[in-house]
Amino acid sequence: MPPKRNLNTGMSAAQIEEMVTQRVAEAVANTEAGRAANAANERRPEVANVQQRCNYKAFMGCKPQSFSGTKGPVGLIRWLEKLESVFKISECTGNDRVKFASCTLLDGDLTWWNSFAKSVGIDVAYNTPWEEFKKLMINEYCPRNEIQRLETELWNLKLQGMDISGYTNRFLELALMCPTMVTPEYKRVERYIWGLSENI
CATH class of the missing domain: 1.20.58 (Methane Monooxygenase Hydroxylase; Chain G, domain 1)
Incomplete structure (x- = not known):
């Protein structure tokens, strides 16, 4: 008895099974190749991080708001929300957030930041986690x-x-x-x- 043919494709069940097996094998091979590439990038973090780091120009290109503390607690919360939106758009990592945000401070707020940075050291100040920086700002401007x-x-x-x-x-x-x-x-x-x- 001849093999049954599928009326829609004109292919036998064996031919369809062989084609499916071949396509699954190709998909598995592509997945394995992708995993190998990801593993290689994880072993070389400098390669993976190059694509994820934003730069100051990209951050400023998103036009972040400046903060001078004159609009009270509501102004602070709006400034923090706007900054977080800019961080998402510019793909700014946690490492640069405080550094870039501190560049948007004006007047007395800039003086406050400079005093803080001087007391702990500029490198420590720039490496303050973003959530900690927000708490510092809220404690300072939202008594x-x-x-x-x-x-x-x-x-x-x-x-x-x-x-x-x-x-x-x-x-x-x-x-x-x-x-x-x-x-x-x-x-x-x-x-x-x-x-x-x-x-x-």
Whole structure:
């Protein structure tokens, strides 16, 4: 009895099986070659890291905001958020983040940074982990008494007239600075609704 042929392809089951086996073997070979290349790059970290490091020109090309500390805690949080966005776009690694971020400081904030760098050494300052740098900035520019003032403002925030946009923007700013007052999500919704006028 002749081998059965597939009506759609005109190939026998044996031919299809041979073709599938060949394609699987090719895919396995390609995967193994890729693994070998990755392993070689891992053994030579300088090759792998060349592609991942961003440079100052690429960072500045993303137009990061400067920070002078004049807009209070909300300004600080917005600056940190913008920097993190720029880090993602410019593919800036953790090693360069603090170094590049410190170049966006102005006025008294630059003086604060220079004082910090002088006390610990510039190399140590530049190698501060990003999360630690953020904590230093928050401790410096968001003292507890300022956070308490913002919490009180959030607690008493109410819609003035019909400026829903202004109310919503200020609510979001305060919620960002006072997360414990609006977590979990239902608290955020309740607090937002509480500040609206009755007719809304």
